[in-house]
Amino acid sequence: MTIENVSSNKSFGGWNKQYNHYSESLNCTMRFAIYLPPNASNGDKVPVLYWLSGLTCTDENFIHKAGAQRLAAELGIAIVVPDTSPRGEGVADDDNYDLGQGAGFYVNATQEPWSSHYHMYDYVVDELPRLVESTFPVSDKRAISGHSMGGHGALVIALRNPERYASVSAFSPITNPMNCPWGQKAFNAYLGKDRESWREYDASELMRRATQFVPALVDQGEGDDFLVEQLKPELLAAAAEASAYPLELRLQEGYDHSYYFIASFIDDHLRFHAAHLNG
Numbered sequence: 197m198t199i200e201n202v203s204s205n206k207s208f209g210g211w212n213k214q215y216n217h218y219s220e221s222l223n224c225t226m227r228f229a230i231y232l233p234p235n236a237s238n239g240d241k242v243p244v245l246y247w248l249s250g251l252t253c254t255d256e257n258f259i260h261k262a263g264a265q266r267l268a269a270e271l272g273i274a275i276v277v278p279d280t281s282p283r284g285e286g287v288a289d290d291d292n293y294d295l296g297q298g299a300g301f302y303v304n305a306t307q308e309p310w311s312s313h314y315h316m317y318d319y320v321v322d323e324l325p326r327l328v329e330s331t332f333p334v335s336d337k338r339a340i341s342g343h344s345m346g347g348h349g350a351l352v353i354a355l356r357n358p359e360r361y362a363s364v365s366a367f368s369p370i371t372n373p374m375n376c377p378w379g380q381k382a383f384n385a386y387l388g389k390d391r392e393s394w395r396e397y398d399a400s401e402l403m404r405r406a407t408q409f410v411p412a413l414v415d416q417g418e419g420d421d422f423l424v425e426q427l428k429p430e431l432l433a434a435a436a437e438a439s440a441y442p443l444e445l446r447l448q449e450g451y452d453h454s455y456y457f458i459a460s461f462i463d464d465h466l467r468f469h470a471a472h473l474n475g
């Protein structure tokens with residue numbers, strides 16, 4: 197596996213870096229970002245928080261806007277940020293922002309024209325950690341978090357792979373994609389009409405029947421324009437109650453869907469993950 201460094205910026209004593217590599221699961225060249233805290237340069241193997249971004253994002257939005265590096269440096273946690281879909285000229289796309297490139301929804305697509313590249317689930321669960329853990333001074337202690345579409349991705353991936361993650365968190369996640377317009381549009385396209393196959397990618401469905409628990413923290417802004425139609429945190433809360441899932445769901449008054457919200461609470465999420473990664 198060859199990977200190519202495309203940027204390096206020192207930050208809070210550690211390094212923000214971007215890499216390109218050819219992804220076997222996505223069948224195209226992908227870029228990801230990694231923040232390596234200062235102690236990763238001393239030969240320590242540091243734990244990793246994987247961050248999954250939302251619709252329209254690349255590997256850069258979180259790195260530029262969330263302000264996570266200062267505390268990640270202090271806590272000694274690396275952060276890995278993949279892109280949100282396969283990309284490139286030969287990769288299927290759609291004119292709308294909520295389907296195709298920038299909108300991979302962290303599923304393995306089974307339908308044409310998406311199925312030859314759109315395997316973000318396999319990429320995030322298997323290929324990217326394997327690459328990161330064999331390339332950088334990081335351990336196999338993992339946590340996962342994300343925003344909106346990426347919050348959906350983080351919850352689904354942790355719920356389906358509880359042995360792989362110490363903790364999971366999300367900002368403004370799409371909690372029940374089977375029952376909201378963004379999710380229904382994406383799942384119809386990527387997975388087809390059979391709604392049974394959708395259940396494996398629905399955080400509320402998975403949480404309701406969970407028997408193995410990954411500690412979960414979710415923050416949702418009450419001033420979020422997408423709250424009622426798309427995000428529906430009350431459905432996740434009901435699912436958690438049904439399985440006695442260890443979910444902490446916090447509604448934050450006045451906050452919207454933007455990175456201003458994420459930046460306001462990212463420290464809480466980093467400390468939550470650090471407690472579980474180092475516990």
Ligand SMILES: N[C@@H](CCC(=O)N[C@@H](CS)C(=O)NCC(=O)O)C(=O)O
Pocket residue numbers: 249250251252253257261293343344345453454455
């Ligand atoms: N219609 C909006 C929806 C997209 C949106 O709100 N994206 C969120 C994630 S769901 C985001 O993080 N945008 C990029 C940013 O704020 O940096 C747009 O196209 O900007």
